Amino acid sequence: MSRPAVLTDPAWKANAVDAIERIVRRDGVVTSEDLRKEITAPEHANQIGAAFLAASRRHLIVATGYRASRDRSRRHGVIRTWALHPEAGGAH
Numbered sequence: 001m002s003r004p005a006v007l008t009d010p011a012w013k014a015n016a017v018d019a020i021e022r023i024v025r026r027d028g029v030v031t032s033e034d035l036r037k038e039i040t041a042p043e044h045a046n047q048i049g050a051a052f053l054a055a056s057r058r059h060l061i062v063a064t065g066y067r068a069s070r071d072r073s074r075r076h077g078v079i080r081t082w083a084l085h086p087e088a089g090g091a092h
Contacts, residue, residue, distance in 0.1 A: 012042050016051035020082075021060050030061065030082045033071055052082065059087045 019038045024030040032048050042048060055061045061082040068076040 020055045
C-alpha cells in the first residue's frame with residue numbers, strides 16, 4: 001500500500017521562490033533561516049528545500065557554501081548559503 005500524498009498549498013512554493021529572490025537581491029545571500037523569517041511556515045518542512053531547489057533550477061540562486069545556523073533550535077547545525085546566480089542579473 002502506498003503512502004498518502006502530503007496535501008500542501010500550491011501557492012506556498014511560488015511565494016517562497018519570490019521571497020528567496022527578494023532576500024538574495026536585498027542582502028546578497030540567503031539561507032533557509034532567512035526564508036523562515038520572511039514568510040509563513042509551510043505545511044511540511046520539506047517544502048523549504050523544494051523552494052530552494054526550484055529557485056536554483058530557475059537560475060535565480062547558486063549555492064556558495066555553508067555556515068553554522070544561528071537558530072538556537074538547530075544548535076549550530078550547518079546550513080547552506082546561496083547567492084544571486086550570475087544569470088539572474090540586476091533587479092527586476
